[in-house]
Amino acid sequence: MTTPNNLPGQRPPMFRPGIPSSQQQQQQQQPFRPVFHNRPPPPHLAQNSPGSNGPGAAARPPPPPFANQAPVVRPGFSPYRPPAQPIAQPSPPPPAPHQQMQPRPMHSMQQSPLPALQSLSLQHANQAPARSPSMASAAPLEAQMSNMQINSRPSGKTKRVYAQVPSIPVSSTQQQLPAPSQQQQQQYQQQQQSQNALPQSMGQQQPMSQLPQQPQLQQQQQQRVVNTPLGLPPRSGAKPRIDPNQIPSPVQIQVKDMAKYETPDAYYGTCDLQEPLPLASTHFRSLDQGNCNPHFMRSTLQTIPATADLIRDTGLPFGLVLQPLAQLHPDDAALPVVPLAARCSRCKAYINPWCKFTQGGQKFVCNLCEYENTVAPEDVCPCDISGRRMDAEQRPEFMLGSIEYDAPEEYWQDVEPKPLHWLIAIDVSRRAMERPVLGTLVQTLKHMLASGFPPFIKIGIMTFDTSVHFWHLKGEQATMMVVSDIDDVFVPMSAQDMFVDPTESRAVIEGLLDQLPGLFHTEHNVMPHAVFASAVQAAALALKSTGGKVSVFQSSLPSLGPGVLKNRDDPKIYGQEREKGLFQPQDTFYTQLGASCVQAGVSVDLWLIPALSTPYMDVATLGVLSALTGGDTHYLPDFDAQLHSVQFMHDFKHAIYREQGYRAALRVRCSNGLSVDDHYGNFHMSNATDLELANINADTTVGVALKHDGKLPENKPVYFQCALLYTTAQGQRRVRVHNLSLNVGATANPVFKLADLDTSLNFIIKRNITLTAKKSLNDLSYDMDQMAVKILTSYRKYCASGASAAQLILPESYKNLPLLFSSMKKSAIMRKDPTLNVDTRVYFFRKIKALSISGTIQFLYPKCVKLHTWFEEQGPLPLERLSYDRFDPAGIYWIQSHSALFVWIGANASPQLVEGMFGTSNRNEINPLMEQLPVIENSSINNQLRQIYYASTNDIPYLPRLQVIRHGMDLEVELSKVLVEDETFNQMSYVDYLCMIHKHIQTELEREKQDTVISSASYWAHRY
DSSP states (O other), X not given: OOOGGGOTTOOOOOEETTOOGGGHHHHHHSOOOOOOSSSOOOHHHHHHSTTOSSTTOOOOOOOOOOOSOOOEEOTTOBTTBOOSSOOOOOOOOOOOGGGSOOOOOGGGTTOOSSOOEEEEEEOOXXXXXXXXXXXXXXXXXXXHSTTOEEEEOOSSSOOOEEEEOOOOOOOSSGGGOOOOOHHHHHHHHXXXXXSOOOOGGGOOOOOSOSOOOOHHHHHHTXXXXXXXXXXXXXXXXXXXXXXXXXXXXXXXHHHHHHHHHSSTTOOEETTOTTSOOOOTTSOOOEEOSSSOOTTTEEESBXXXXXXXXXXXXXXXXXXXXXXXXXXXXXXXXXXXXXXXXOBOTTTOOBOOTTOEEEGGGTEEEOTTTOOEEEOOGGGXXXXXXXXXXXXXXXXXGGTOSEEEEEOOGGGSTXXXXXXXXXXXXXXXXXXXXXXTHHHHHHHHHHHHHHHOOOTTOEEEEEEESSSEEEEEOSSSSOEEEEEOOTTSOOOOSOXXXXXXXXXXXXHHHHHHHHHHHHHTOTTTOOOOOOOHHHHHHHHHHHTTTTXXXXXXXXXXXXXXXXXXXXXXXXXXXXXXXGGGGGGSOSSSHHHHHHHHHHHTTEEXXXXXXXXXXXXXOOHHHHTHHHHHHTOOEEEOTTOOHHHHHHHHHHHHHHXXXXXXXXXXXXXXXXXXXXXXXXXXXXXXXXXXXXXXEEEEETTOOEEEEEEESSOOOTTSOEEEEEEEEEXXXXXXXXXXXXXXXXXXXXXXXXXXXXXXXXXXXXHHHHHHHHHTTXXXXXXXXXXXXXXXXXHHHHHHHHHOTTSOTTEEEEEGGGTTHHHHHHHHHHSTTTOOOTTOOHXXXXXXXXXHHTOOHHHHHHHHSOEEEEHHHHHHHOSSOOBOOSOGGGOOTTOEEEEEOSSEEEXXXXXXXXXXXXXXXXXXXXXXXXXXXXXXXXXXXXXXXXXXXXXXXXXXXXXOSSOOEEEEEETTTSOOHHHHTTOTTSOBTTBXXXXXXXXXXXXXXXXXXXHHHHHHHHHHHHHHHHHO
């Protein structure tokens, strides 16, 4: 498809801010010189530059100011080609080897030479930024941009926005400039100190000059009333800001992508390699054309760099994100199941649409390793001249990028496939009874029994305190068998007596559920301890012959039997270098236990709900069981049955109703010249190539880092294949194969054009969480800043080198990188928050590390829907940016983050709309602690609102808890955590962070420019 912003033959023109049309010819004939507004030149120019105004230099009149003038088009200029009359500028550094134009492969001839540009021109009043050795030495935004304002050009082909320095009267010569008085200097310093400073890690304030503010600027700096969430300290209104409407926003991109792919007849063809992938947040249909559906496998780069040097120079992440059992769009075709087909005898890859047949169909060439294999005589079929079999249309494995094979008996791993067995292990100690967990679980299981379990599943129940209790569910009544030897547990009954069909044994199970709360009530329970590790060992033994999953409910730190843990929580070291030690397990016991569970094909889902008397659970140690076995970790530190029962029921049911399998092994294969470097996710590896997952489900996501083993040929694509061997929940052994073919690029332009930011963010988050074992959160935050500067600087150097240094040039594919990196630093996995204990932070590590690509985007930038607008206009859901300043007191907003669903009701919201949603027009009568939306009969507004709720929460693994916020009445602290464009938690706002990144890009470009000059001078000095 061709987007309006990138039509063939059209180029977005380049503009220079502040150049009046009357001076255009003069500007083209004279070299560009920086303007100094009533300020001395920078020290390095005053001392070292020939012809400067420093000591001993002749005075030079300053160039005429060009502020307060609208940007003017320079005719004939384009970033894609040199101007007709080039402007004299300092010589740029020599191009990298991969910048030279190379012949393009045939399959990419229609690729446009350069992606559309998104630029933000930040023309400062001072000279080029001073060099800085690190990100921590950046000057604060207020000092850099105190005189900045935005001028936006009328609509046209360009997307550029310019920040321009206001006009300051300048005398004809610098010698005649009056020196500021001491009183003026003191006033200026007081104004600078009154502004909010950036965090200490970003450096100290440095005023741009010692000149006082002009009267018209002082009026703009007056304090104003700023919207601040209730419960947070007020924000300063005196800070000068760039117009947020003129900077990139995910909302604009999401709306455009939804309009493109969510129409009734729209779909994405999987071999359309000239267009960017649909956004992960878009619900799009896909047509399998030989490449797999993007829901199953996506690459961070749609055009693969030909060399490792190109990857290093661009700074882009290089890898795959896999979700082998991902849920597809309802209109997408299901994967066909066929008998096992041929495999390559060298690399063991499965035959696929990209293999070519030769010698009349008697041999086929593997597309991955290029080995020629012999076709079995019974499978030989004539081929056409292109090497395509004549029966390809009747053989899905030769047509589709995704296929599922029936696995023969030799793939069974000595265990006969059986339907999924599910064991529920419940902590019934006295501490566990401090919260109503058991009662909520009983009600949830009863609801599931009434609505119907999946027909194939077998269920078993086990309880434990200081001993382990097995429940015999065969017969007319459940009976309990106790194992007291917690150091050497065993299973006292067979799997047939322990696991039953929930439909056939419903009466027995319901009878047991009715008895459990009374059997272990607090008044009769004197056992404060629970043998957690013994219970897990017993569950693994019970499931060893069948495989399956166990859901363990634990309410305290293990203090009895094997695997005893100590309380090592120390809030004093939060935010310090030693904090990373709390993110790791205490010892290797639970790591070894998790590995043994994987060998038995048993996954562990943890439900950690701490008792009131023992809030610390050591999620870092206990969570290893879930991380290694492919299970989920659920941590509910403030569990309240009245507030969390709906959320609990959803998450518990989703864990069993979603598509899943067990005893899984996964391997990724690549073309010659590429190899797998590392893996990120929740799994176990006993060798360097295969991922072992005791459970794999529709939400399981894995990151795969790739590397170059050599130079890739430019005239042929590269291939990737993901093969998953697993047992379905119905008890069938299958092999699911996903194939992906991508083009190769020798220059940075095509690599940047089709880079996938959504996939890259998921990949980066998985890698960063893995690195928490080695690096502190401060170091990871610094590395993210460096990565953003590296990527955007590389784009400037290799794709937009002709642009002015005052412009922030952002690639179209990565223009939201600064915002989403800023959001990541404000999230629960990285922010400095004294209310965030180590258990909660590690829980988010485990949770976010397992998220899908769409879940990651929702975590970093939740969707905010303007309900008041939608109810009036209908149509697509109108989205709003995540800033409190954008909330209209007369509006109602719906913000769905990964952990909470906020409904914000403005103080002046329409009473009719409020009554239609909640049944009352009086905001005082609305219950802010409601668990779910009320059902109001004969209210179309309420019906539509609940449809939105069910559609957005139906298939997600974690249900966000509903939180109703009445503007001016309820605290908005939790809401502020998702308003990622604002300044929160001592982290810069989006505008400030974007300007900081731009400052460092300028510094890096200046440093490289000077290094090039020095190296060139050294070369000529040695030569002569």
